[in-house]
Amino acid sequence: MxxxxxxxxxxxxxxxxxxxxxxxxxxxxxxxxxxxxxxxxxxxxxxxxxxxxxxxxxxxxxxxxxxxxxxxxxxxxxxxxxxxxxxxxxxxxxxxxxxxxxxxxxxxxxxxxxxxxxxxxxxxxxxxxxxxxxxxxxxxxxxxxxxxxxxxxxxxxxxxxxxxxxxxxxxxxxxxxxxxxxxxxxxxxxxxxxxxxxxxxxxxxxxxxxxxxxxxxxxxxxxxxxxxxxxxxxxxxxxxxxxVGLRWFEVTITGFANHAGATPMDQRQDAMLAAAKFTVAVNEAIRGEPGRQVATVGRVNVTPNTTNVIPGQVVLTVDLRDLDQGTIDRFTQRFEQLGREIGAATQTTFRFAQVVNSTPxxxxxxxxxxxxxxxxxxxxxxxxxxxxxxxxxxxxxxxxxxxxxxxxxxxxxxxxxxxxxxxxxxxxxxxxxxxxxxxxxxxxx
Known part of the structure; x- marks a missing residue:
């Protein structure tokens, strides 16, 4: 100093x-x-x-x-x-x-x-x-x-x-x-x-x-x-x-912002809905296998974050940890696959960026x-x-x-x-x- x-x-x-x-x-x-x-x-x-x-x-x-x-x-x-x-x-x-x-x-x-x-x-x-x-x-x-x-x-x-x-x-x-x-x-x-x-x-x-x-x-x-x-x-x-190894992702989910009252439910590209589905899917994937692995969706930023507008973009974080590097790599691939599947179902796109990657x-x-x-x-x-x-x-x-x-x-x-x-x-x-x-x-x- x-x-x-x-x-x-x-x-x-x-x-x-x-x-x-x-x-x-x-x-x-x-x-x-x-x-x-x-x-x-x-x-x-x-x-x-x-x-x-x-x-x-x-x-x-x-x-x-x-x-x-x-x-x-x-x-x-x-x-x-x-x-x-x-x-x-x-x-x-x-x-x-x-x-x-x-x-x-x-x-x-x-x-x-x-x-x-x-x-x-x-x-x-x-x-x-x-x-x-x-x-x-x-x-x-x-x-x-x-x-x-x-x-x-x-x-x-x-x-x-x-x-x-x-x-x-x-x-x-x-x-x-x-x-x-x-x-x-x-x-x-x-x-x-x-x-x-x-x-x-x-x-x-x-x-x-x-x-x-x-x-x-x-x-x-x-x-x-x-x-x-x-x-x-x-x-x-x-x-x-x-x-444990630590891998942090920033996941950007892009949909289309539109009027909340004038857009029919079957015509929406709701990034928040996709984010919610992804959050649940991450939890279920981690809990679906025996072991000490953990994953957390810890931060969510919504745009435009307004009551009467369908969210057009969500940026969230995923914190993935385990003592085995193979487990971390496998769940990384699984989360990316979940993003593709949920994106196709909700007409949104998922982009994954690793921001921290520490090996066990x-x-x-x-x-x-x-x-x-x-x-x-x-x-x-x-x-x-x-x-x-x-x-x-x-x-x-x-x-x-x-x-x-x-x-x-x-x-x-x-x-x-x-x-x-x-x-x-x-x-x-x-x-x-x-x-x-x-x-x-x-x-x-």
């Missing part, structure tokens, strides 16, 4: 109580405070205190609004940079706009272990989706330094930019963002291209932010579950076996074992489960082993102002992350 912007948006955090700075520590300055077999513990009160203060940034009557590149997002990033500094981490903003801090390891030949998440939000969202994993990663790095534990691998703490708008920061890092993507408009009204410059990145130097296979030892991400499986099973930790990501078995070993050593109940939501870990999986840790969401609620995870669960998740990183450091050497 540019210095002027940082100072401008630091007002949101200036009045907050400052953290005591982390005392400097030099490798080899003293013995480890804990044996390798003793589970390590973060300072849970500190971590949850950060989250409580962060809740003030972007809070509106409708919920948290820290959408990417907005004033609240800039203030949230300023708060996060302050946490890095107070935790003894030297952060930088890379060309993509991601915030990164690196702790050197004892073996300079090894690639880094990454951990992190994001701090931007959806419109009218909650305070836990993203910040839990971002602040826990900062807390883990701080705890390791306080406990005088230096890993063999370098350790990097990353806060990805604009996760909610399509995992933009991590896509740039792995080389999956196109020039066309840069001109897409975020919920703040700014294009991705504009936003990158606003948060301190540089579109002209995006290649400098690229990582390739072999550059990263592994990636861990702690996150709230965004579902109710853990709560229902009364488990404390979710061990994410994979992240399967977690690395060694990292899953590290998470399970850590949870067990802490006496925490756990279970394996898929992630039905997309995450930055899904993009990192293109170039490096990854795994995710889930903590329960009360009521299974997320992307809502009612989103909430208990402080004890957040602390548990951070403790699992801490010990999993230490375990993976040894296992991957």
């Amino acid at each position: 540019h210095r002027r912007q940082f100072l401008q948006h630091s007002a949101a955090v200036a009045a907050l109580p400052a953290l005591a700075p982390l005392a400097a520590w030099t490798p080899g300055a003293g013995p480890l405070l804990q044996s390798a077999r003793t589970p390590r513990q973060v300072t849970g009160d500190r971590l949850n205190g950060w989250l409580a203060r962060f809740d003030r940034i972007g809070r509106t009557a409708g919920g948290i609004n820290r959408v990417a590149y907005s004033e609240a997002d800039l203030a949230g990033r300023a708060f996060t940079l302050e946490l890095y500094t107070q935790s003894g981490l030297t952060a930088r903003v890379d060309a993509a706009g991601n915030i990164i801090a690196r702790v050197p390891g004892t073996d300079p030949s090894l690639p880094p272990i990454l951990m992190g998440s994001h701090v931007d939000s959806v419109t009218d969202g909650g305070n836990f989706d993203g910040p839990v994993g971002s602040f826990a990663a900062i807390e883990v790095a701080r705890t390791l330094a306080e406990q005088r534990r230096r890993l063999a691998h370098p350790l990097e703490v990353v806060v990805w930019q604009n996760e909610e708008g399509g995992t933009i920061g991590s896509k740039i890092t792995v080389g999956l963002l196109t020039d066309a993507d840069l001109d897409k408009v975020a919920r703040s009204g700014k294009t991705v291209r504009e936003g990158i410059g606003l948060i301190g990145g540089d579109v002209a130097r995006l290649r400098e932010a690229r990582r390739t296979r072999g550059d990263i030892a592994c990636y861990f991400e702690l996150h709230i579950e965004q579902g109710g499986l853990l709560e229902k099973a009364n488990r404390q930790i979710g061990v994410v076996e994979g992240i 990501a399967i977690s690395d078995p060694r990292l899953l074992q590290a998470i399970e070993t850590s949870a067990s050593s802490l006496g925490l109940t756990h279970q394996r489960m898929p992630s039905g939501a997309g995450h930055d870990a899904q993009e990192v999986a293109h170039i490096a082993p990854m795994a995710m840790i889930f903590v329960p969401s009360v009521g299974g609620i997320s992307h809502s102002p009612k989103e909430f995870s208990r402080a004890a669960d957040i602390t548990n998740g951070a403790n699992v992350l801490l010990n999993a990183v230490v375990t993976a450091d040894a296992a991957l050497r």
Whole structure:
């Protein structure tokens, strides 16, 4: 972030109580405070205190609004940079706009272990989706330094930019963002291209932010579950076996706008009728096969959207997800076929455009074992489960082993102002992350 912007948006955090700075520590300055077999513990009160203060940034009557590149997002990033500094981490903003801090390891030949998440939000969202994993990663790095534990691998703490708008920061890092993507408009009204410059990145130097296979030892991400499986099973930790593939379509249905009173029913080309039939057909197709696949028609824009005019055009979105790529491809073809059939029956045309396409990501078995070993050593109940939501870990999986840790969401609620995870669960998740990183450091050497 540019210095002027940082100072401008630091007002949101200036009045907050400052953290005591982390005392400097030099490798080899003293013995480890804990044996390798003793589970390590973060300072849970500190971590949850950060989250409580962060809740003030972007809070509106409708919920948290820290959408990417907005004033609240800039203030949230300023708060996060302050946490890095107070935790003894030297952060930088890379060309993509991601915030990164690196702790050197004892073996300079090894690639880094990454951990992190994001701090931007959806419109009218909650305070836990993203910040839990971002602040826990900062807390883990701080705890390791306080406990005088230096890993063999370098350790990097990353806060990805604009996760909610399509995992933009991590896509740039792995080389999956196109020039066309840069001109897409975020919920703040700014294009991705504009936003990158606003948060301190540089579109002209995006290649400098690229990582390739072999550059990263592994990636861990702690996150709230965004579902109710853990709560229902009364488990404390979710061990994410994979992240579903995500494919978003924008479907444009074109009919003919005409007078609602003067046009006979059998002479209409009603785009809204076609959209309604298609919505039902998508639901029935998904439910007609066994499996965990899901699809949602989530946004509908009608033109001219007038009481006494037959809709001439409808633009709707379809969100399709599954852990199996073949299932996603098959349902993509099925939806397009349904569009052709419904279009012929209603005298309308369907045009499909893919706007987001993320492939499923399967977690690395060694990292899953590290998470399970850590949870067990802490006496925490756990279970394996898929992630039905997309995450930055899904993009990192293109170039490096990854795994995710889930903590329960009360009521299974997320992307809502009612989103909430208990402080004890957040602390548990951070403790699992801490010990999993230490375990993976040894296992991957």
